[in-house]
Amino acid sequence: MLSVEWIQVAEMCFYLDDVNEDSKIVCLCSRAFVNDRNLYYLGFKGTGFSRKEGKEDVEDDDEDASVVPSTNSSISVFAEENELDSEAEIMLKMGLPLQFGGSSYERDYVPLDSCEKVNKIWKKRKTKCKRPLAERIQEAIEELAHNASHSCEEEFPADPEQADIQGGCNVNHKDVNTTESSTLNAPSTESHVKDKWEEYWNQYGQGLLWQHWVEKHPELSLSGELCSLEPWSSADTKDEWDKCYNECYWSYFEQFQYWSNQGWTFDAPNVSKISEIQSQSADESNLNISPRMSAGDSDCLQEDHCKTLVKSMSNINLDTEESDQGHPSLSVINEGNQLQTPESFGKHCPDPNQNEPSDGTGKKYAASGHTDTSPPVSQRSSGSYWRTSPSAILKDGDEEDDEPPECKQAKIKRSHELDADEDPCNDVLVAASTILGLKHGTAQKCGGVSSFSRRTLRYLEKGVKYRSQFLDMHRPVKAKNKHIFFTEEGNAVPKSRTLNKVQTFLKEVNKDIQDPLAETVTLQEVEYSFSSTDSEEQNHPEVKEPSAHLESQSPDSMAKSTVLSNSIWCSKDACAEQDAHHDNDLNSSRQLVPLEIPDYLQHETEVPKNGDDKVKKKRKIKRKTKCLPPEIAAVPHLAKYWAQRYRLFSRFDEGIKLDEEGWFSVTPEKIAEHIASRVRQSCDCGVVVDAFCGVGGNAIQFAKAGNRVIAVDIDPVKLDFARNNAEVYGVTDRIEFIRGDFMLLAQDLKADAVFLSPPWGGPDYVSAETFDIRTMCLDGFEVFRLSKQLTKNIIYFLPRNTDVEQVASLAGPGGQVEIEQNFLNKKLKTMTVYFGDLIRKV
Numbered sequence: 001m002l003s004v005e006w007i008q009v010a011e012m013c014f015y016l017d018d019v020n021e022d023s024k025i026v027c028l029c030s031r032a033f034v035n036d037r038n039l040y041y042l043g044f045k046g047t048g049f050s051r052k053e054g055k056e057d058v059e060d061d062d063e064d065a066s067v068v069p070s071t072n073s074s075i076s077v078f079a080e081e082n083e084l085d086s087e088a089e090i091m092l093k094m095g096l097p098l099q100f101g102g103s104s105y106e107r108d109y110v111p112l113d114s115c116e117k118v119n120k121i122w123k124k125r126k127t128k129c130k131r132p133l134a135e136r137i138q139e140a141i142e143e144l145a146h147n148a149s150h151s152c153e154e155e156f157p158a159d160p161e162q163a164d165i166q167g168g169c170n171v172n173h174k175d176v177n178t179t180e181s182s183t184l185n186a187p188s189t190e191s192h193v194k195d196k197w198e199e200y201w202n203q204y205g206q207g208l209l210w211q212h213w214v215e216k217h218p219e220l221s222l223s224g225e226l227c228s229l230e231p232w233s234s235a236d237t238k239d240e241w242d243k244c245y246n247e248c249y250w251s252y253f254e255q256f257q258y259w260s261n262q263g264w265t266f267d268a269p270n271v272s273k274i275s276e277i278q279s280q281s282a283d284e285s286n287l288n289i290s291p292r293m294s295a296g297d298s299d300c301l302q303e304d305h306c307k308t309l310v311k312s313m314s315n316i317n318l319d320t321e322e323s324d325q326g327h328p329s330l331s332v333i334n335e336g337n338q339l340q341t342p343e344s345f346g347k348h349c350p351d352p353n354q355n356e357p358s359d360g361t362g363k364k365y366a367a368s369g370h371t372d373t374s375p376p377v378s379q380r381s382s383g384s385y386w387r388t389s390p391s392a393i394l395k396d397g398d399e400e401d402d403e404p405p406e407c408k409q410a411k412i413k414r415s416h417e418l419d420a421d422e423d424p425c426n427d428v429l430v431a432a433s434t435i436l437g438l439k440h441g442t443a444q445k446c447g448g449v450s451s452f453s454r455r456t457l458r459y460l461e462k463g464v465k466y467r468s469q470f471l472d473m474h475r476p477v478k479a480k481n482k483h484i485f486f487t488e489e490g491n492a493v494p495k496s497r498t499l500n501k502v503q504t505f506l507k508e509v510n511k512d513i514q515d516p517l518a519e520t521v522t523l524q525e526v527e528y529s530f531s532s533t534d535s536e537e538q539n540h541p542e543v544k545e546p547s548a549h550l551e552s553q554s555p556d557s558m559a560k561s562t563v564l565s566n567s568i569w570c571s572k573d574a575c576a577e578q579d580a581h582h583d584n585d586l587n588s589s590r591q592l593v594p595l596e597i598p599d600y601l602q603h604e605t606e607v608p609k610n611g612d613d614k615v616k617k618k619r620k621i622k623r624k625t626k627c628l629p630p631e632i633a634a635v636p637h638l639a640k641y642w643a644q645r646y647r648l649f650s651r652f653d654e655g656i657k658l659d660e661e662g663w664f665s666v667t668p669e670k671i672a673e674h675i676a677s678r679v680r681q682s683c684d685c686g687v688v689v690d691a692f693c694g695v696g697g698n699a700i701q702f703a704k705a706g707n708r709v710i711a712v713d714i715d716p717v718k719l720d721f722a723r724n725n726a727e728v729y730g731v732t733d734r735i736e737f738i739r740g741d742f743m744l745l746a747q748d749l750k751a752d753a754v755f756l757s758p759p760w761g762g763p764d765y766v767s768a769e770t771f772d773i774r775t776m777c778l779d780g781f782e783v784f785r786l787s788k789q790l791t792k793n794i795i796y797f798l799p800r801n802t803d804v805e806q807v808a809s810l811a812g813p814g815g816q817v818e819i820e821q822n823f824l825n826k827k828l829k830t831m832t833v834y835f836g837d838l839i840r841k842v
């Protein structure tokens with residue numbers, strides 16, 4: 001059973017004119033999430049990735065699902081980056097190691113060890129402190145513990161994500177269509193990660209939070225204000241504290257989730273028990289302060305003492321053991337004496353809209369199922385810690401609104417209120433772009449539409465705004481503080497870290513070139529040394545020729561050479577494994593070309609930092625043992641696709657064939673499978689025309705889903721490969737292969753649905769801000785018009801940055817369209833646009 005999370009996120013309306021409501025084009029925006037990490041890691045077998053002992057496979061029933069990165073290597077980061085951000089892409093194009101730049105490489109780094117550092121600092125400071133907490137703390141703990149037992153655990157779902165979906169937004173609750181699948185289908189990994197996150201946050205959260213606070217407000221620290229009041233209870237700092245809390249919590253949560261999904265774990269140090277802390281506190285502290293300090297209780301005038309207080313509280317609060325034993329531990333104190341349990345501290349959704357805050361008497365403002373007529377939480381005065389909407393931490397710097405943003409229509413102002421910055425149309429488009437990740441541009445619209453007079457946007461998923469933050473939609477990287485350096489002329493020039501790294505790299509490279517003894521292994525050397533005396537090579541007599549002849553190939557020669565494309569790793573084990581799966585004929589015809597694995601695909605740990613020759617040698621030997629199929633070796637930038645071969649075809653090893661275009665343009669299997677399942681739901685057992693079938697990625701899945709398929713391609717090589725690949729999947733009997741130009745053939749075909757996956761002009765489509773379907777290789781409008789003559793049920797597979805307005809215009813006045821964003825492992829990959837009966841209505 002295919003487990004795909006599918007969510008309808010928004011409805012956009014494009015009005016052709018202000019008068020005629022019927023002429024509007026309704027565009028449903030949905031998201032489909034598929035996951036194929038297992039297949040992905042499988043592709044790294046032999047490149048330093050290994051099976052993680054005892055890791056449960058909770059994502060898929062794939063046999064090799066537990067293959068995970070084995071060391072703390074940057075490779076895992078790169079590995080996830082099928083699509084790189086622009087900076088990384090430039091790096092790649094320049095042939096520079098990816099570690100240099102690319103925010104996609106760096107941005108998700110979780111400074112776990114820095115947390116340790118923070119803790120150490122705290123510890124150190126604590127020992128300096130004489131008596132951070134005394135009886136009053138004890139008293140407060142007891143009080144809080146008591147209250148905690150009446151905590152809102154039941155009210156707040158364990159998972160912050162879930163909280164977002166199930167919680168708040170009560171005002172408009174009835175209006176909001178929320179698919180249950182989004183929560184129900186949450187993979188069990190989520191709960192595992194959630195548990196771990198709680199543990200992590202419980203352990204480090206307050207330390208991190210406090211550090212974040214101090215960093216953000218050094219001025220308070222300097223002026224002594226930091227210590228004179230609890231920032232969370234001082235009227236002046238409470239809001240700022242709330243904001244700080246949100247930022248810190250979600251930023252770490254996001255990173256934690258990312259790394260956990262990569263198979264990383266953290267070692268939780270022992271948590272002190274309350275009693276230990278208490279006695280320690282009693283011994284160490286002479287301070288006589290209340291846990292709920294008031295302005296008058298400003299005995300704690302030393303920053304260290306205050307920090308110690310917070311840290312101690314953190315230890316006390318987060319004692320999970322105690323909690324398990326029926327002594328509910330504490331987490332946070334707030335003005336109104338309301339408590340969050342340690343659980344809710346970690347679990348609590350900081351979105352006030354998700355929250356069911358108490359007024360301090362145990363009464364709730366809005367319990368589930370009740371209509372909330374009170375103002376949004378952010379407007380209420382309450383002692384609760386979590387006031388700030390997560391929208392306040394939107395990466396793009398959006399300010400939060402008063403209303404839950406996910407439950408309202410984008411505001412449209414009257415025309416006389418407009419100014420250049422406040423164009424409501426732009427509001428919608430900006431929101432679509434920043435929140436939904438849907439691009440818009442000035443591309444020509446279909447059907448003579450010059451532009452839309454008005455647009456509206458209504459979110460259909462609760463929390464879409466904040467949920468979107470956890471997705472990689474290739475947003476422009478948020479402007480960071482740049483290092484500024486001054487030229488000799490005295491001009492300030494921002495200097496990026498990337499530039500620095502590139503400069504250092506180039507220096508290094510030049511050094512190597514100047515040093516004739518420097519050991520460098522070129523691809524050529526590797527290739528030739530491959531047929532030398534290396535013991536591993538001797539086990540592979542079929543590896544005879546290096547890639548001297550592997551230059552650019554004509555389609556014909558490509559056809560021949562790609563017979564070799566279901567190639568193998570040339571290590572002993574891998575070859576033995578492969579041999580077991582392939583017949584001898586195929587093996588004997590293979591020509592394997594050793595790959596000089598690019599540095600960015602190597603383990604960082606293998607790279608000796610201090611010139612460790614042994615390690616260096618080991619690495620070189622390893623290089624020699626890696627092999628690629630010739631069409632990959634001939635085009636180095638295809639290496640990344642090779643690493644992902646099982647994502648493209650999970651049965652890759654059984655004889656799948658691809659050519660260069662096939663490699664970069666085949667639809668990843670999980671996405672193709674999802675699209676096919678949607679089509680099956682709408683036109684079961686019907687005929688699907690795959691107008692640009694390529695090597696068969698989609699056609700195979702349509703056939704597997706039970707449809708009959710007419711697979712068309714203009715390129716005979718592709719068609720051969722498609723047929724071959726369909727055989728591997730055992731579905732040739734359901735597919736009719738037609739070689740020809742769809743633009744000419746279309747009128748002769750009959751179909752219940754047409755799938756359009758035309759060439760987008762190569763992988764460079766990503767470099768455009770918005771993709772214009774009119775000007776891709778084929779005229780995308782014409783492709784659509786011809787298909788429309790066959791059936792209204794059309795699926796258009798397009799780049800993720802396709803101009804949404806242009807796509808909407810395809811539906812024509814009064815028409816409807818569904819734009820589905822396809823996420824692969826939370827990363828936006830493609831856009832699938834559905835027309836006719838294929839639009840999913842919930």
Ligand SMILES: C[S@@+](CC[C@H](N)C(=O)[O-])C[C@H]1O[C@@H](n2cnc3c(N)ncnc32)[C@H](O)[C@@H]1O
Binds near residue numbers: 698778
């Ligand atoms: C992006 S690929 C299709 C990939 C395919 N969906 C898959 O998963 O393997 C586009 C294909 O369209 C084919 N093509 C280009 N122009 C065509 C035309 N006018 N008629 C039919 N096929 C065409 C190309 O040969 C190429 O194989």
Ligand SMILES: C[n+]1cn([C@@H]2O[C@H](CO)[C@@H](O)[C@H]2O)c2nc(N)[nH]c(=O)c21
Binds near residue numbers: 083666759830
């Ligand atoms: C250049 N390219 C990539 N993909 C698809 O987009 C994903 C992300 O890059 C690729 O994995 C591939 O499926 C393409 N699909 C079609 N139909 N045509 C193309 O030219 C193309």
